[in-house]
Amino acid sequence: MIANLQSAEVASSMADNCSKDSNQNDNTSRSSSNNNNKSFITHIAHDHLISILLLLPIDSILSFAMTCKRFKSLASSDTLWESICRRDWGNSHVDAFLASAEIKQFPWRKIYQQVSQSSSISCRRLSGSDDGMFPSPRASHSLNFVSDCLVLFGGGCEGGRHLDDTWVAYIGSDFRRIPRWQKINSGTPSGRFGQTCSVVGDYLVLFGGINDHGIRQNDTWVGQIMCNEIDGIKLSWRLLDIGPLAPPPRGAHAECCIDDKKMVIHGGIGLDGLRLSDMWLLDISDGARSATWHEIIAHMSPPARSGHTLTCVGGTRMVLFGGRGTGYEVLNDIWLLDIAEEHPRWVQLIYESFNIPQGVPLPRVGHSATLILGGKVLIFGGEDSYRHRKDDFWVLDICAIPSIEMCSFTLNSKISSRKMWKRLKAEGHQLNCRSFHRACADRSGRYVFMFGGMVDGLLQPAEASGLRFDGELYLVEIVFHF
Template identity: 25%
Template structure:
């Protein structure tokens, strides 16, 4: 397992959402310090070519905010049959959304999906994953009732119908900014933030380290007995599935006032957590980033990290200043011999000398692996 590519200059985004469609990564929305979200502008779309590592900002062909979702953060995006589906999220003007939007990458167009049944209350910080023909939505922070959720809703893509799923067993406690990852017909929930007083927010945060899963075969929640080196409680981390194993990276614990840069693997068969130490230079400690699996590679981008700006900076908050990020990292489970050789050249300290001796196609590959994108500039912004 290797970190193989590290590039800056991509979209500077926090609490965005992304999916893979084919060999492209589509990133939707999020926010960036200094940008204006006071109008009902359509959500922005950035696309990453996983072969060339180049980002593009797609033009908004439809400016109708009923057809296209308005700009937001804390939403979810899932892929189903070659299209992306955006649900939930909020911004500071329009609040949270309870509408479901469909994005077609072929035509770069949106449509508001007509739905039936009982949809979940509008929220952000929830999770969503696809199992069979269902989008399963869990948790989040409901805006209307100002409460954390522990309910499970499903949207059936075949019937366009929402329903609340009746579950058995003990559901995970009320929470937001957790992760939910599908492995087979199970949805594994890890982490997130809740409150010592339960479902209503009093700023007495609790961070969860227990793993639970919902088995759709019997709609029952289970808490497996786990072994090994398990991760500490956190929120705003990333999670994905590769070859029927769960992986998590990063996140933040307010109880510890700590950002994480660690990676863990959970294997459901022995029910064991293992801390992973990949080869190569990985991401800095961060939260609110995106991770998307394409083939055997994971693309990690954006998020926030603790700022190293001097305390005298007028934009700095004294307690915990943060900086938003525009970088991209690639994590490869099985890099090819060619990719390992390219990494050796890049890490040799003699790249400028060696590159002129290489064949043109290898020089082009190395250029793509080292040339920054130009979506965002190199600035660092601070906010609380």
């Protein structure tokens, strides 16, 4: 990554030099070095220039386009902007988006512009089915999108009881249709809530959780979906062989998938209610037949916490947000990590909130954070230290965050980025304030499914509070105006 940063600095310098040359009067004599710079960059091959431009941020590319007609044409080409979309959003998101949306007639630059400037979402309720089969209300469960299906497992329900059921609903490409849920099995894995479940390749990998006796778990399970016309949908769980080493038991931790073959977990509530700050990596590159855990020791780790989120934002980079700390304080700090570095180090992103027009999200725990199309993290709901639940949607724009190398130089200073946070306008069905719900996105990142959580209900005479568990499924669609 350091090499990429140095290359980007060279490319940016070249673009700046070219821009300065173009703004000078043609009759003004130029120094020999400026002439050499101009001659050098104008003789670079087309494909090499595109490779250089792909090392630059968008603002620098747009500045480069203003230097001359040739560079304007190059910087507006479909070839370049498709590569930029794939660079910033990831190949899998772009390919799935192209397959699910009628956008192929639009130039790639317009597609990038519309996705980057999206400022609203549309909510739709997808609950109810003809056969009446539907998962019961719950919170702190797991919800994943894998093999074109939604998979829901476990969670907690009324009375503090855990659930051990697994439900599957085929979605396919008809995201707005009310899905038909199918109950697969119960008892395997054992009942729990506060577990994590990640999609790693074509597998589901489940770790930890807490049962209704308060016992923390540290077992690792693998689930695989099989779909065919004769047998329909089948899902099988099996205990994964991980060898002698495993993370300490915990629940309410955070996880994400890295490189499509590794899972990372962080923090959570361990034995005796102690909040944790450790980080572990599970390598399941052996076709999910076996796997190995090992602890990652990173410099300057975030404080211990639970109920936070850990989101992979491309490659080996991840973002940690929010949660509840050791003093039961609720947090809204942001930490960045690139796990591919030889000596991984967390970098806290500190910013001037008054420089961000729409403000920043208030501290929260039990929220959801989902990577969506455009290289952004969609954050919804959660609760504050007074257990006031929220119904606000925010996006954290990863493209507006400096690289980890750049952040490390500003560790003790505040980063000013007006584009980092944006609060989205919600259209359609109004979601109730909720916390400890679960969310997952389809392969394109345009459609996000949300299920369950704890919501504010109507007070009943025998109840001390209006808390209730929700059992509704919602579709949240990112709105674009093509």
